Amino acid sequence: MADLARELGVSMTTISRALSDHHSIGAATKQRVLKLAKKLNYQPNHLAAALRKGQSRLLGVVVPYIEGKFFPSVIQGIEQAASKAGFSVIVCQSHEDVQLERRNVETLLNAQVAGVLVSLARNTQDFYHFDKVRSRGVPLVFFDRIPPTEQVNSVVLNDREGALQATRHLLEQGCRRIAHLAGPAHLNIYQHRRQGYLDALAAYGIAPDESLIITSDMTTDDGARAMRQLLALPEPIDAVFAAGDSAILGALQVLKGQGIRVPQDIALAGFSNEGFTAITEPQLTSVDQRCEEMGEAAVRLFLELSAAPDAPFVQRQVVLQPELFVRESSRQGVLSLGGR
């Protein structure tokens, strides 16, 4: 900047204001500055600016992990929206551990991020570590896995609706004894998916049967275990809706191992629309989570918050609508061909 100022015979103030399009700089001067900046290949030092302004162009993201489809896709969406707004993204993983989550939040604050986007770790039950974020006036947005009670800004999928769609779909296929593989109840998403399952049953006048609802951590193994348990029931089931695709995959593997036909004998539906749902045989019906939209929405929310830094807190929540992808594991055509 000093070079530019010297070259043009103006002060650094003028340079700075010209570059940031300040109103008190004449259009002609702005042009001259911009042109010379390009010519000298001037690279602004964001660090200095951040230091002075107490705020950087970095956006901090904390996720439990970045495997599978969901979180990478959300991050993808975040990245895209953020870079459009001139922000860079810094991603941390909590590895499903509150302690690491706390450390991550500290790290991000120390990096003077402009905002923090968080999806909670599985075992996060208290939320004091986020107070510091708020008290520093840094916009805070939760996505997907959000604190159950706290007053926070968040963007979530309508998990209940997704589960309801999937379960209703199974009902429409003629299934009546539908089991549910549920996830840890203290995570909002699993709670809502379970509720959607129950609501769909209720709409068909079916009383919920607790022995058909199996709660676990939703891994493939958990799904397999649960499926075996369900097969051992005296009265056979005719469908399974799982709150996650890994679990339903485990279930599918058990069924195939025992020669039980899917969907003819038992229909399956999962949640997340993971990549492998289109690879298994039969392909798995699943609820798509609008991952990228979720990322974009989170960034949008952040931008709104940071546009009005000290506006009084108003809780905002964006709710995305899921979409059911019907595949072979539950398809009607196949069911009727199965001659049930």
Place this chain on the structure above:
Amino acid sequence: MADLARELGVSMTTISRALSDHHSIGAATKQRVLKLAKKLNYQPNHLAAALRKGQSRLLGVVVPYIEGKFFPSVIQGIEQAASKAGFSVIVCQSHEDVQLERRNVETLLNAQVAGVLVSLARNTQDFYHFDKVRSRGVPLVFFDRIPPTEQVNSVVLNDREGALQATRHLLEQGCRRIAHLAGPAHLNIYQHRRQGYLDALAAYGIAPDESLIITSDMTTDDGARAMRQLLALPEPIDAVFAAGDSAILGALQVLKGQGIRVPQDIALAGFSNEGFTAITEPQLTSVDQRCEEMGEAAVRLFLELSAAPDAPFVQRQVVLQPELFVRESSRQGVLSLGGR
């Protein structure tokens, strides 16, 4: 820091040096400073330090994308090793686009990252945008997809060895007409995999047949297309080795669609050991890439480089050994059962 200095009646210099364990500060003073810092919950402003030192505790990473298994896992490894060394990671995607890659590198430099780790975009053919990184004295490490000719520090998989193992395995199963689905030749990895394939054939005294080598972008569709092309050959093949798992998946789908038995009629092997290789039927044999080790190695290399900032440039390369995961799509037991 000013608070600390005032409280203890010393200068800020002393505080700063005490905190960074400078030799010219007495042990007693250091203790006092550290204790008070903890008590007042002093949070260092890394930005200011970075500005002053011209270097932050951020590590920049540029990858083509973060889907599938490979890059997320590498990033995982990077993250782990970096945080152990007190660095945070900032990830950018080039989306396989040189232009974006260039922009990403600029962004990272502007963020004053301490180092840059890069895996090249598919269409990156010139490397001027990395000169700026070097000229600023910022350590630069390439991983997996590296510039073919340039003198650079890098960590790569022994792709040739992996391909050789896979092809030799197919040969050991009795296959003799083995096709190869190759990737873009200007990317080192695909070149080496192709070479490994050729070397394995040579070791068995088999002359390469150009009509059996099909080059593409290695998507699932590409794999399917290639498989159809191979099936149309006058002389039938008995195995396919693909330089990527997506392509071999496409091939598998075509084979199953046509009722051709795998591995009895045609054996398959892929590369990457993607998650879905254990889900398909039959499960797919594939070469594992040691993703996390690659990330760790890249960080280690970076740390070495930044430990000796202005040492004369010595090209360093870490070569990781791949591991072949043999699964049903190529298993001997099944082959012999197939009665060939």
Place this chain on the structure above:
DNA sequence: TATTACTACACAAACGTTTGTGTAGCTGAT
């Protein structure tokens, strides 16, 4: 004519650290 308002710019302080240089007292070797 006086007041206000706007344009166009410069001065200099601030952001929170790090670090080269300076100083003073002390120890041990020459």
Place this chain on the structure above:
DNA sequence: ATCAGCTACACAAACGTTTGTGTAGTAATA
């Protein structure tokens, strides 16, 4: 007695921006 080499600390200048305040000159309004 002198010098070198240590320890232990303070001063003040940097790092590259942003921004409140000040100062002119010009135009519009009262």
